[in-house]
Amino acid sequence: MFRGTAAIAAGLVTPGRLRGPEFLRLLPDTYVRITASPPDLRLRSYAAYLWAGSGAVLCGYSAAEFLGASCAPLRAPAEVAVTAVQPGPRSRREVRVRRDVVHPDDVVDVAGVRVTNRMRTAFDLARWLPPIEGVVAVDALARGSFDPNLLLNFTVRSPGLRGVRKVLDALTWCDARSGSPPETRLRLLLVRAGLPRPVPQHPVVDRHRRILWLDLAYPEQRLGIEYDGGDHFATPEAARADAQRHTRLVALGWRVLRYTAEEMRREPERIVAEIRHALGLPLPRCT
Known part of the structure; x- marks a missing residue:
């Protein structure tokens, strides 16, 4: 995965070669070498992270993927959070951009990529998704990591966020023992x-x-x-x-x-x- 302008400036590739059959453009100025397998959610999420620029944080299904708690449907778009008060990238077909406040304590580093931690990711997916898929996501993220009821702390801390009531409903059905x-x-x-x-x-x-x-x-x-x-x-x-x-x-x-x-x-x-x-x-x- 690389930025096209940076690779050209470093002399690693020419513009013509970049447009050729060796490379796939995932997002503006964001390329990957073509392989036999289509780009999976993890790769597309990494592309979104590079494309969104400094200050971006992977969230939602993208964060779950990086945290080893895959629970996204096929062809789910990458998800990235950016600072709500500053201008930045807008959502497009391949990427859902969330303008939200992410506390520094809610962010972890995974292989050099900033992602929301398990509890924050579970909280977000529970409030963003339809009821059943929200429970699926919380189960996947909580498995072997935390008691889902701890998400109540987020609902108290963030009462004004959209969808907080959906988190309370999800907790009625969650069970961190679920295997998949x-x-x-x-x-x-x-x-x-x-x-x-x-x-x-x-x-x-x-x-x-x-x-x-x-x-x-x-x-x-x-x-x-x-x-x-x-x-x-x-x-x-x-x-x-x-x-x-x-x-x-x-x-x-x-x-x-x-x-x-x-x-x-x-x-x-x-x-x-x-x-x-x-x-x-x-x-x-x-x-």
């Missing part, structure tokens, strides 16, 4: 339909004292709920290991229901009905 964004979405599908809260990342110990982790579980009913991602069958070895794991769980008396992202998107009512039946719960009364 799809697992959070599956959990929310159940609890927002009125089912009991399952336990995320529940450990099951087999007869050889090996731990088998369930994405979601109702331990009293020995019912496991799993998000079935493509990695389960990425290789023959992975598929064999997954089948052996399932057999061990069944041998320990567990029932395991598995659902894909496609099923969660297209058939949420069926999923809720199947789990309700597996739990032995009555159908909800019609009003």
Whole structure:
């Protein structure tokens, strides 16, 4: 990643070569060497950081990406915060520019890039995003790092910021034990339909004292709920290991229901009905 004007001034590249097939222009005066893979969010975020200039801070989904808490949808734009009171870059298709006040204590350095820290990033995404995606983001950022309820400190400190009430609603549903964004979405599908809260990342110990982790579980009913991602069958070895794991769980008396992202998107009512039946719960009364 480099600024075109700086590379030309240093004699590293000519204007003609810069316009050729070797380099991709991501943003004005911001280039990267073309590779087989399209630029991912981390690379596009770094480009936005260089383009936005001094004082910029990566925030939102871009900050989450740099912090190792990927939770953005495909093709999400990069996000950068700039000082609210000074003129600066404007949002464009590739970059969402946030004009906001970012306290110095809310900023960390990641590989030489200034990004909002985990708690500030979670607070921002919870107030900017739709309810479900806000919870997904808070779960991803809080995992192994902080208690989501600590975000209440931000709501007290920043009562006038837009969307603060959405943070309070998100905290009702958050659980830092969640193992991944799809697992959070599956959990929310159940609890927002009125089912009991399952336990995320529940450990099951087999007869050889090996731990088998369930994405979601109702331990009293020995019912496991799993998000079935493509990695389960990425290789023959992975598929064999997954089948052996399932057999061990069944041998320990567990029932395991598995659902894909496609099923969660297209058939949420069926999923809720199947789990309700597996739990032995009555159908909800019609009003």
